[in-house]
Amino acid sequence: MSNQKHILSILVDNEPGVLSRIAGLFSGRGYNIESLSVAQTAENSALSRITMVTVGDDHIVEQITKQLHKLINVITVNDLTDKKYVQRELMLIKVNAKPEQRAEILRIVDIFRCKVVDVGPEHYTIEMSGDDGKIEAFIDLLRPMGIIETARTGLIALPRDKKKSK
Amino acid sequence: MKLKGAQILIKMIKEEGVDTIFGYPGGAVIDIYDALDNTTDLRHILVRHEQAAVHAADAYARAKGTVGVALVTSGPGATNTVTGIASAYMDSIPIVVFTGQVPTALIGNDAFQEVDIVGITRPCTKHNYLVKDITKLAKTIKEAFHIAKSGRPGPVLVDLPKDVMAAMTEFEEPGEIDLKSYKPTYNPNMKQLSKVVELIKEAKRPVIFSGGGVVLSKASCELTKLAKMMNCPVTASLMGLGTFPGSDPLWLGMLGMHGTYRANMSIGHCDLLIAVGVRFDDRVTGRKDKFASEAKIVQIDIDPTSIHKNVEANCPIVGDCKNTLELLNSMLEGENLADISGNPEERQAWLDQIAQWRAASPQRYEQKDDVIKPQFVIDRLHKLTDKNTIITTEVGQNQMWTAQYYHFDQPNHFITSGGLGVMGFGLPAAIGAKAACPDKLVVCVAGDGSIQMNSQELMTAIESNLPVKIVILNNRYLGMVRQWQELFYDKRYSCTNMEKAPDFVKLAEAYGAIGMRTDKVNEVEEVLKKGLAYEGTVIMEFIVEREECVYPMVPAGVAITEMLLV
Numbered sequence: 001m002s003n004q005k006h007i008l009s010i011l012v013d014n015e016p017g018v019l020s021r022i023a024g025l026f027s028g029r030g031y032n033i034e035s036l037s038v039a040q041t042a043e044n045s046a047l048s049r050i051t052m053v054t055v056g057d058d059h060i061v062e063q064i065t066k067q068l069h070k071l072i073n074v075i076t077v078n079d080l081t082d083k084k085y086v087q088r089e090l091m092l093i094k095v096n097a098k099p100e101q102r103a104e105i106l107r108i109v110d111i112f113r114c115k116v117v118d119v120g121p122e123h124y125t126i127e128m129s130g131d132d133g134k135i136e137a138f139i140d141l142l143r144p145m146g147i148i149e150t151a152r153t154g155l156i157a158l159p160r161d162k163k164k165s166k
Numbered sequence: 167m168k169l170k171g172a173q174i175l176i177k178m179i180k181e182e183g184v185d186t187i188f189g190y191p192g193g194a195v196i197d198i199y200d201a202l203d204n205t206t207d208l209r210h211i212l213v214r215h216e217q218a219a220v221h222a223a224d225a226y227a228r229a230k231g232t233v234g235v236a237l238v239t240s241g242p243g244a245t246n247t248v249t250g251i252a253s254a255y256m257d258s259i260p261i262v263v264f265t266g267q268v269p270t271a272l273i274g275n276d277a278f279q280e281v282d283i284v285g286i287t288r289p290c291t292k293h294n295y296l297v298k299d300i301t302k303l304a305k306t307i308k309e310a311f312h313i314a315k316s317g318r319p320g321p322v323l324v325d326l327p328k329d330v331m332a333a334m335t336e337f338e339e340p341g342e343i344d345l346k347s348y349k350p351t352y353n354p355n356m357k358q359l360s361k362v363v364e365l366i367k368e369a370k371r372p373v374i375f376s377g378g379g380v381v382l383s384k385a386s387c388e389l390t391k392l393a394k395m396m397n398c399p400v401t402a403s404l405m406g407l408g409t410f411p412g413s414d415p416l417w418l419g420m421l422g423m424h425g426t427y428r429a430n431m432s433i434g435h436c437d438l439l440i441a442v443g444v445r446f447d448d449r450v451t452g453r454k455d456k457f458a459s460e461a462k463i464v465q466i467d468i469d470p471t472s473i474h475k476n477v478e479a480n481c482p483i484v485g486d487c488k489n490t491l492e493l494l495n496s497m498l499e500g501e502n503l504a505d506i507s508g509n510p511e512e513r514q515a516w517l518d519q520i521a522q523w524r525a526a527s528p529q530r531y532e533q534k535d536d537v538i539k540p541q542f543v544i545d546r547l548h549k550l551t552d553k554n555t556i557i558t559t560e561v562g563q564n565q566m567w568t569a570q571y572y573h574f575d576q577p578n579h580f581i582t583s584g585g586l587g588v589m590g591f592g593l594p595a596a597i598g599a600k601a602a603c604p605d606k607l608v609v610c611v612a613g614d615g616s617i618q619m620n621s622q623e624l625m626t627a628i629e630s631n632l633p634v635k636i637v638i639l640n641n642r643y644l645g646m647v648r649q650w651q652e653l654f655y656d657k658r659y660s661c662t663n664m665e666k667a668p669d670f671v672k673l674a675e676a677y678g679a680i681g682m683r684t685d686k687v688n689e690v691e692e693v694l695k696k697g698l699a700y701e702g703t704v705i706m707e708f709i710v711e712r713e714e715c716v717y718p719m720v721p722a723g724v725a726i727t728e729m730l731l732v
């Protein structure tokens with residue numbers, strides 16, 4: 001059994017302390033959190049959706065899923081890994097942009113269809129979204145310019161079929 | 167009807183059928199104590215340390231088969247409950263712990279006696295709550311009891327700010343509990359069950375392994391019936407002792423680290439293991455890949471996380487133990503009995519093999535006439551008491567000898583801190599059990615070390631008129647740790663010598679109990695008889711062999727068939 005990345009989509013009660021229950025479960029049992037994003041859902045303000053990327057073999061991920069289910073505030077846990085889903089991550093990246101680098105950066109921004117959201121005398125801040133492959137590729141291309149700082153939301157995902165995810 | 171928060175709390179506790187709670191007052195719960203003062207039909211037992219309130223509630227729940235309740239103040243009162251809560255969590259015992267909290271307006275300000283007890287107990291409760299709004303109080307309490315006792319039971323904590331307890335509101339019945347995300351699976355998958363029937367028919371060397379889940383779901387009769395129908399030997403974990411009669415010829419004794427030779431060998435050689443309400447703790451399995459390695463494993467448990475956690479089951483069934491066994495038994499009754507109980511020759515060969523193991527290495531000790539053997543005391547205690555006696559234990563060798571030599575015939579009569587192994591559990595547990603079952607004889611088997619961890623509870627037993635009998639096996643050592651030092655650390659007895667100890671007879675007397683002591687083999691029975699017959703609380707201290715070890719023993723991480731024998 002090999003370690004594999006799993007995307008878990010977790011619907012929880014939108015209440016104080018719920019995130020701490022989930023984070024505590026992961027740290028207490030030694031499970032991995034690669035990324036995590038949380039927000040109230042638009043369809044029901046009493047619920048939040050947590051999208052979490054975790055790594056483990058089948059055995060561990062089975063335990064993670066079952067342990068999450070056991071938390072009273074967790075309503076559904078959906079492992080999207082073997083399903084059809086769309087995934088996105090949003091990144092803000094601040095990069096050096098000396099006058100002689102600007103044209104090249106804008107070209108890359110154009111190719112990746114993202115946009116510059118803030119300009120300074122010597123830097124750009126760029127907003128980009130995509131799956132993690134695209135984001136990594138983008139970072140690699142900008143690295144030679146000198147990356148100042150980045151902020152990433154972590155992956156979010158939804159299954160492709162029309163049904164509400166369970 | 168207008169009620170104060172504190173009155174709503176008491177009303178809701180009573181509606182759960184709880185007649186006794188265990189607690190300790192303080193500033194944050196003074197309104198609750200004030201309301202208790204006007205309550206006649208809810209008994210409050212005043213402990214001498216909050217840890218004891220939780221252990222007592224735990225034992226009350228176990229002895230009675232209901233939910234136990236503890237009530238403590240904020241801050242230090244709340245933190246003192248953590249060990250008790252963690253123990254109940256590991257043993258899946260339904261208790262509800264109510265903690266006082268500073269007024270809502272002060273929460274988060276490091277107010278006097280404020281702690282984030284909800285945060286502290288998150289990993290050791292089944293669920294917990296902070297009630298900030300009096301209109302949610304009744305419903306939250308009802309939910310807390312519901313969660314504590316349903317599915318796989320466990321402790322629930324409810325944190326109650328002082329202003330919420332003091333406030334008044336129009337009381338509204340909370341109605342039925344409906345938690346959309348919490349629906350335990352009580353009924354098993356029938357397809358899986360019919361697979362079990364086939365596995366039973368194919369089995370030549372079956373073993374049933376019963377655990378704490380069988381106690382909790384009250385499935386002991388069903389389990390016994392299954393064993394009889396199958397003519398199948400039965401073993402149990404520490405938590406499962408009493409779920410199958412210890413006097414029955416099919417009984418193998420406990421399995422695991424200090425299990426009997428025949429139980430562990432049977433696990434090593436069986437071809438079908440029916441595990442009911444167990445979680446395959448490492449103290450049970452030893453080296454996991456060698457555990458029941460020749461067997462198909464059927465595992466019945468209400469908690470899906472127990473399945474495939476430590477041991478891979480070939481036929482997992484999620485469901486309540488009682489429901490599942492009932493259904494399984496009725497399916498088996500529809501079959502030809504001869505198919506269920508196996509080929510007579512093969513089954514006899516299996517039972518003969520087990521009898522041989524038993525003869526080769528019975529559970530034994532040798533009592534000469536000089537020094538008292540601790541096992542001998544338990545052996546006599548068993549002979550002198552009947553099966554309705556409730557036995558609680560402390561932790562260590564005293565606990566294991568009780569498990570080995572007191573042959574429990576009924577569930578809910580052996581009360582021990584299994585998963586967490588809390589020294590200091592036994593005495594408060596005995597008090598809780600006595601409060602639950604005032605007509606039963608309650609005995610606490612203790613070690614000289616453990617009893618010192620909560621000996622202040624002698625006062626509770628006396629004051630509340632809950633007489634308990636304490637048997638101290640005094641080896642002047644933290645014996646279980648010393649045993650490991652003897653066997654695995656070249657006898658370097660670092661910090662396990664307990665020769666400096668109080669005079670336990672005088673200690674008993676200081677609290678108004680009576681104390682007896684002997685170091686003579688021929689006085690053991692007499693002391694026990696006298697102590698058990700005395701109507702009040704009593705300490706019976708037995709000065710026992712200092713360096714006696716608990717055998718058999720499976721060293722940690724070794725296959726359970728590779729035992730160190732006597």
Ligand SMILES: Cc1ncc(C[n+]2csc(CCOP(=O)(O)OP(=O)(O)O)c2C)c(N)n1
Nearest residue numbers: 562563564587589613614615616644645646
């Ligand atoms: C609260 C707590 N602290 C430490 C331990 C570790 N421990 C397990 S058994 C044991 C020795 C218990 O000594 P005693 O009560 O005299 O029992 P004996 O083993 O001698 O029968 C200790 C220290 C524990 N289980 N619980």
Ligand SMILES: [Mg+2]
Nearest residue numbers: 613614643645
């Ligand atoms: Mg001792």
